[in-house]
Amino acid sequence: ETGVTQTPRHLVMGMTNKKSLKCEQHLGHNAMYWYKQSAKKPLELMFVYSLEERVENNSVPSRFSPECPNSSHLFLHLHTLQPEDSALYLCASSQERTGTRSYEQYFGPGTRLTVT
Amino acid sequence: AQTVTQSQPEMSVQEAETVTLSCTYDTSESDYYLFWYKQPPSRQMILVIRQEAYKQQNATENRFSVNFQKAAKSFSLKISDSQLGDAAMYFCAYRSPYNNDMRFGAGTRLTVKP
Numbered sequence: 316e317t318g319v320t321q322t323p324r325h326l327v328m329g330m331t332n333k334k335s336l337k338c339e340q341h342l343g344h345n346a347m348y349w350y351k352q353s354a355k356k357p358l359e360l361m362f363v364y365s366l367e368e369r370v371e372n373n374s375v376p377s378r379f380s381p382e383c384p385n386s387s388h389l390f391l392h393l394h395t396l397q398p399e400d401s402a403l404y405l406c407a408s409s410q411e412r413t414g415t416r417s418y419e420q421y422f423g424p425g426t427r428l429t430v431t
Numbered sequence: 432a433q434t435v436t437q438s439q440p441e442m443s444v445q446e447a448e449t450v451t452l453s454c455t456y457d458t459s460e461s462d463y464y465l466f467w468y469k470q471p472p473s474r475q476m477i478l479v480i481r482q483e484a485y486k487q488q489n490a491t492e493n494r495f496s497v498n499f500q501k502a503a504k505s506f507s508l509k510i511s512d513s514q515l516g517d518a519a520m521y522f523c524a525y526r527s528p529y530n531n532d533m534r535f536g537a538g539t540r541l542t543v544k545p
Contacts, residue, residue, distance in 0.1 A: 346531060348531070348533075355537070356537065357435070357534075357535045357536060357537045357538070358522070358535040360532060360533065363531040363532075365531050370530075370531055403474065405476065407476075409531075411531070418464050418526045418528065419464075419466055419478050419481055419526075420478075420533055421478070422468075422475065422476035422477075423475075424473070424474055424475045425474045425475075
């Protein structure tokens with residue numbers, strides 16, 4: 316595997332279900348991100364883990380819970396979601412604070428989530 | 432907070448022609464980074480080109496080039512010799528070096544006509 320991978324690619328869940336999205340980066344980066352992409356809206360940053368510290372966006376509902384067990388893996392745990400949470404969830408990674416001054420993020424293919 | 436505006440929801444271009452996608456941003460910072468990302472229908476977001484604000488020279492990557500106007504806070508993307516594979520959503524993004532926040536525009540959908 317290369318780059319950033321995400322599983323599953325598609326997920327349909329009911330409002331009472333609990334599921335998890337997985338992201339893995341094979342780039343040796345030290346920061347990982349979760350974004351929500353809805354139709355006709357800019358990408359919304361949900362969570363960031365950088366240098367093993369979690370930077371949380373306070374506007375994200377508590378039904379979304381991130382987990383970063385190490386610098387290569389990132390999870391997004393989902394429970395009691397609402398239909399408006401249906402969207403494409405993108406994971407990204409970057410290399411931070413090493414003097415490279417590049418700061419670009421590399422994205423995974425996304426998980427298309429449908430909440431019924 | 433920084434904002435990024437892409438005023439063209441949709442653009443189309445004839446194959447082999449040139450097209451320019453517009454992007455403006457709002458910031459009070461003097462040091463920052465700007466990016467153009469491409470998202471084809473397969474959904475994988477791909478970095479097209481980046482520009483450091485402290486560099487006056489416009490970035491170029493093969494058929495892709497930018498027109499960076501720092502004073503006007505404008506960062507447009509020019510695609511030369513357009514190809515069918517260039518059809519995608521294009522997102523402009525702003526990154527501050529002081530935090531992890533990347534701000535994206537709403538995107539421009541580019542159609543390439545054969």
